[in-house]
Amino acid sequence: MAEPAVTRTAVLDDREHALRLFRQMALVRRFEERTEEQYTRARIGGYCHLAIGEEAASIGAIDALDEGDALFASYRDHATALAVGSPPAAVMAELFGKDTGVARGRGGSMHLLDVERRFFGGWGIVGAHLPIATGAALAFTYRDEPHAVLCQFGDGAMATGAYHEALNLASLWNLPIVFQVINNQYGMGTRVDQSNAEPELAKHGATYRIHGERVDGNDVLAVREAAARLLAQAREERRPSLFETVTYRYRGHSVADAGKVYRTPEEVQSWRERDPITRYGLLLGEREIATGADLETIWDEVAAEVKDAISEALAASFPSRDSLYEHLYGDDEWREQFGRMAAGAPFGERGEEPEWQT
Amino acid sequence: MADVTYREALRRALDEELDRDRDVFLMGEEIGRFEGSYKVTAGLWQKYGAERVRETPISEEGFVGAGIGAAMMGLRPVVEIMTINFILVAMDQVVNHAAKIRYMFGGTVGVPLVIRTPGGAGAQLTAQHSQSLEGWFAGCPGLKVVAPSNPADAYGMLKTAIRDDDPVIFCENLVLYNVTGTVPDNGDHTVPFGVAEVAKEGDDLTIVAHSYTVQRALRVADRLGQDGISVEVIDLRSLRPLDVDTVVESVRKTNRMLVAEEGWSTFGVGAELAARIQRACFDDLDAPVERVGAAEVPMPYSKPLELAALPLESKIEAAARSLLRECGL
Numbered sequence: 065m066a067e068p069a070v071t072r073t074a075v076l077d078d079r080e081h082a083l084r085l086f087r088q089m090a091l092v093r094r095f096e097e098r099t100e101e102q103y104t105r106a107r108i109g110g111y112c113h114l115a116i117g118e119e120a121a122s123i124g125a126i127d128a129l130d131e132g133d134a135l136f137a138s139y140r141d142h143a144t145a146l147a148v149g150s151p152p153a154a155v156m157a158e159l160f161g162k163d164t165g166v167a168r169g170r171g172g173s174m175h176l177l178d179v180e181r182r183f184f185g186g187w188g189i190v191g192a193h194l195p196i197a198t199g200a201a202l203a204f205t206y207r208d209e210p211h212a213v214l215c216q217f218g219d220g221a222m223a224t225g226a227y228h229e230a231l232n233l234a235s236l237w238n239l240p241i242v243f244q245v246i247n248n249q250y251g252m253g254t255r256v257d258q259s260n261a262e263p264e265l266a267k268h269g270a271t272y273r274i275h276g277e278r279v280d281g282n283d284v285l286a287v288r289e290a291a292a293r294l295l296a297q298a299r300e301e302r303r304p305s306l307f308e309t310v311t312y313r314y315r316g317h318s319v320a321d322a323g324k325v326y327r328t329p330e331e332v333q334s335w336r337e338r339d340p341i342t343r344y345g346l347l348l349g350e351r352e353i354a355t356g357a358d359l360e361t362i363w364d365e366v367a368a369e370v371k372d373a374i375s376e377a378l379a380a381s382f383p384s385r386d387s388l389y390e391h392l393y394g395d396d397e398w399r400e401q402f403g404r405m406a407a408g409a410p411f412g413e414r415g416e417e418p419e420w421q422t
Numbered sequence: 423m424a425d426v427t428y429r430e431a432l433r434r435a436l437d438e439e440l441d442r443d444r445d446v447f448l449m450g451e452e453i454g455r456f457e458g459s460y461k462v463t464a465g466l467w468q469k470y471g472a473e474r475v476r477e478t479p480i481s482e483e484g485f486v487g488a489g490i491g492a493a494m495m496g497l498r499p500v501v502e503i504m505t506i507n508f509i510l511v512a513m514d515q516v517v518n519h520a521a522k523i524r525y526m527f528g529g530t531v532g533v534p535l536v537i538r539t540p541g542g543a544g545a546q547l548t549a550q551h552s553q554s555l556e557g558w559f560a561g562c563p564g565l566k567v568v569a570p571s572n573p574a575d576a577y578g579m580l581k582t583a584i585r586d587d588d589p590v591i592f593c594e595n596l597v598l599y600n601v602t603g604t605v606p607d608n609g610d611h612t613v614p615f616g617v618a619e620v621a622k623e624g625d626d627l628t629i630v631a632h633s634y635t636v637q638r639a640l641r642v643a644d645r646l647g648q649d650g651i652s653v654e655v656i657d658l659r660s661l662r663p664l665d666v667d668t669v670v671e672s673v674r675k676t677n678r679m680l681v682a683e684e685g686w687s688t689f690g691v692g693a694e695l696a697a698r699i700q701r702a703c704f705d706d707l708d709a710p711v712e713r714v715g716a717a718e719v720p721m722p723y724s725k726p727l728e729l730a731a732l733p734l735e736s737k738i739e740a741a742a743r744s745l746l747r748e749c750g751l
Contacts, residue, residue, distance in 0.1 A: 134495070165528070166528070167526065167527050167528035167530070168528030168529065169528070170525055170526055170527070170528045170529075171526050171527055171528065175526050175527060177527050177530065177531070179527075179530045179531050184494060184531065185523075185527060185531075187519075188518075189514055189518050189519075192483075192487065192514055192515065192518065192519060193487075193519075194487070195483060195484045195485070195486070195487020195488050195490075195491065195515065196487045196488070196490050196491035196494070196515075196519065197491055198484070198487065198488050198491060199487060199488035199489060199490055199491020199492040199493070199494070199495075199499075200491040200492065200494065200495050201491075202488055202491065202492050203491065203492040203495035203496070203497050204495075206447065206473065206492065206497060207497075225483060226483050226484070226487065226514075229481045229483050229484025229485075229487075230484055230487070230488075232479065232481065232484065233478070233479070233481060233484045233485065233488060236479065390529065391524055391525050391528055391529030392524070392525050392563060392564060393524065393564075393566075393587070393588045394524055394529070394532040394534075394587035394588055395586060395587040395588065398588070398663075400616075401566075401614065401615045401616035401660075401663045402616055402663040403616070403663075404616055404617065404618075404663070404664075404665040404666060404667040404668065405616065405663045405664050405665065405666055406666070407666040407667055407669075407670045407698060407701075407702040408666055408670070408697065408698025408699060408700070408701035408702035408703075409666070409698060
């Protein structure tokens with residue numbers, strides 16, 4: 065096993081790094097709270113899944129990525145995009161369906177991505193992005209590139225067949241990938257021990273002869289340290305691993321779920337007492353890295369950043385109707401290829417709309 | 423320009439594309455030492471090694487997904503699904519992922535993936551191994567779907583597919599593998615997508631088909647020709663993009679159309695063409711568009727029943743004669 069690439073001590077010794085982690089978690093928390101509010105104001109449509117409470121599990125691992133590594137996530141992906149550094153205004157614009165959104169308004173909440181920052185998508189079908197992330201790791205091996213893939217997913221994904229096929233292939237083929245299950249205790253309203261015969265999820269690694277490891281997903285430094293070590297192992301030894309981060313979501317599965325019928329208020333409260341951001345803030349105080357006032361300043365700054373993101377996203381334009389057929393195919397030849405398909409078609413594959421449709 | 427089989431035409435295209443571009447690699451069940459269930463990849467594992475001709479476990483959802491991921495990173499995987507029937511366990515990866523990725527992500531990432539897979543029936547392979555499902559994929563925006571009917575097109579279209587920047591479902595056919603024909607020696611010979619071919623010219627009736635059914639249609643045309651009936655056979659070659667213009671042009675000449683296909687007619691390729699042709703050629707048609715497809719049952723095992731279910735030449739011929747009779751021919 066590779067040594068920790070960056071220990072928790074090393075993070076705390078680097079004040080800028082230590083504060084950056086706090087800032088990212090605070091930004092996600094405020095962004096998600098404001099997103100919830102924007103949804104209730106009907107500025108966001110469709111499904112909308114919030115990661116409030118899970119900030120440390122997601123951000124701690126993403127912080128351990130090196131340049132050139134690739135990241136895949138589930139549909140609970142607002143935190144993912146913000147953690148890789150996508151501009152909050154472009155993320156919010158995507159939620160609003162605007163042309164300036166990260167997916168030009170084609171994807172929405174569940175399908176954020178930022179290819180430039182090596183974030184290859186929020187994916188909407190539970191478990192199905194695991195084989196795809198495995199293929200990205202295969203590409204690194206095929207090209208002999210020294211990178212790793214971090215693939216994040218929820219505990220619900222571990223009951224799917226795609227999960228099994230992905231881990232089996234990754235181990236058989238010695239691929240550089242860390243499968244990170246963000247175990248937030250529930251797949252929608254089904255508790256992890258009701259969906260998985262072995263609810264200690266890290267133990268599944270044994271089935272594939274890969275290292276499995278469980279850490280406290282509400283301890284951002286523990287997550288970061290383990291992720292750094294596992295990613296280094298993936299890059300150096302070309303072996304996958306299964307990384308379980310145990311955490312909790314305070315909100316329901318999506319904004320349409322109040323999150324009440326399948327759990328008790330006491331349970332939610334018990335997790336709030338282990339809140340990842342509060343805990344980390346206290347640690348920064350204890351170690352005299354930041355004062356309460358320093359952290360307040362950060363909270364104010366991220367609140368302003370989110371406010372600006374909302375304003376900017378609100379001001380942005382929606383995609384034009386004329387752009388409906390853009391991005392369907394990639395090569396320049398597709399319009400020519402499809403050019404002989406229009407006859408007798410009510411929907412005009414050439415991108416033209418018949419008069420009765422406009 | 424020696425005659426080669428459809429199988430050899432495919433093998434040659436794969437060989438040349440593997441040689442031309444290191445980003446191209448093959449993946450699938452038994453495609454290495456075993457040389458593929460239908461021997462399309464014969465010799466390639468020995469020539470290019472296990473990394474470029476990657477054998478997979480029985481894990482279609484897994485390795486189709488892995489092909490998508492590798493393609494998103496810029497490689498050009500050619501995935502073999504042993505028969506089209508097995509693609510059903512990977513349907514989520516094909517329809518929900520490969521087809522959606524470029525559009526859903528605003529054009530920022532693409533999937534230059536080819537999935538090769540044979541359909542077809544007639545060897546008593548029974549219900550779970552005798553389907554022609556290409557129409558399902560042809561109805562899905564984001565995919566390209568092709569189904570060549572002869573060795574030259576198999577060769578040229580596989581090259582086009584591998585060089586294409588989007589996911590292509592490349593439909594082969596179990597019966598076609600041993601069909602022979604000439605293939606150009608030019609290693610850069612490609613056949614464009616979205617251009618149908620007039621396989622035989624005629625004036626009285628247009629028969630439209632794809633894949634192996636084109637061969638059946640050509641034999642039916644010969645037989646009808648002996649009775650003085652002039653049949654035009656159109657080989658669609660691509661299903662998505664679909665070259666409707668060539669069909670329209672033909673129907674404007676013959677005023678009659680029959681669509682034959684190996685899959686079920688209901689919601690099939692013929693249904694799509696009938697809808698488009700009635701709209702584009704309403705004033706040109708002398709008779710309703712006719713369709714011939716497989717009997718709408720799961721394919722039975724027993725030989726007489728299987729023959730009763732297949733869209734054989736005798737059925738296509740009978741449907742053609744009946745259509746012509748309606749027109750007094």
